[in-house]
Amino acid sequence: MSLRELARQANVSASFISQIENDKSQPSVATLYVLAQLLNVSVDEFFGTENGASIAESRPAESSFVASGADPTTAWRPSEYANRISVEHPSHRPHLDMAAGVVWERLAATPEKAVNFMKVTYAPGASSSDAGSVQQHEGYEYGYVLAGEVEITIGGEIFVLREGESLGFDSRIAHTLRNVGTEYFEGIWFVHGHSH
Template sequence: MESLGSRLKDIRLKAGLTLRELARQAEVSPSFVSQIENGKSQPSVATLYVFSQLLDVSVDELFEARDPHPQPARFVGQEEGWEPGGPKNPTSAWPPTAYSNRVSVVHPTHRPHLNMAEGVVWERLAATPEHAANFMKITYAPGATSTAGGDLVSHVGWEYGYVLEGELEVTIGEEVFHLHSGESLGFDSAIPHVLRNPGETEFVGLWFVHGTS
């Protein structure tokens, strides 16, 4: 959360917004924004989306800074002609720069976590350069919701989810979907929605959110 707070502050300053102005637009108190930036408070999922929209960045960019000069991927057996453009490398059909940042493998021990309010945890499953795309494992404690007060929210993009464990109630517009292990869904995130764990055990699922920017 300390990393999130410092990232939020950096992005806010680069956007030319004062703390009070961001709080006003997000309809939260300045002290709440200050607590988040100082790592003393945890935002809800909905608040995180509001911040990302107001600051014109993806939620992914609030996790960590993007490296403007990423190191090219190292290929196994470079000394034997497997380097980009080498005679044995089938990826030579594409420019090396188009390939080097397109693969992301994340070991569970190195997976970034984001613990938010209401007992919601996001775990980043891949880190590619694609903008406004988030592939996550999400966990909801019993009774946890994606918004602090259970209000419906909307944002740009699409969401796709798969239930691994437990159950999840997803309200989309005027419809309510009750999902159990093995079930999945996809929906337009522009429709007001909220996620809630109505069960007595932890909910765990795979979630993919894709924006349009």
């Protein structure tokens, strides 16, 4: 697919796609899902991996379950399960910076394509969609609020979740997340069952 055709189908400009490729602009969450669907890739592939290795080939940089006092940078030892275990230390966690102050941090990576497990951060006023638009995609989403508050519009219903509250919903229903508070919103998000 050409860059112009991708832009046309994503309903954005070709120059915007080029700016994303060159790290000069960031897409919204909704645009990211559209691009993943059009390119027939998992959203997880946008996180990339260190040294260009695939998710299955990359080994965890650190281990969070090491003996007390051990150096976490040297504690992980390859084993027969190396391709089936993912440990992400906060200092090495792959992340995506998106438009309007939205950041996704991958919490674990496995070869499973239909899963995204991440910490999400929204600056005050930040939204998952461009003004007036919504997103929908295959799968189910589950979220837990760590700090701040988030307004989630699902279909025609609006939910405002605060610290300690959680929800789950069918992602095929049009939805938008927006930080309506004055503090940063942080949450743990799990998207399962999407096909791209």
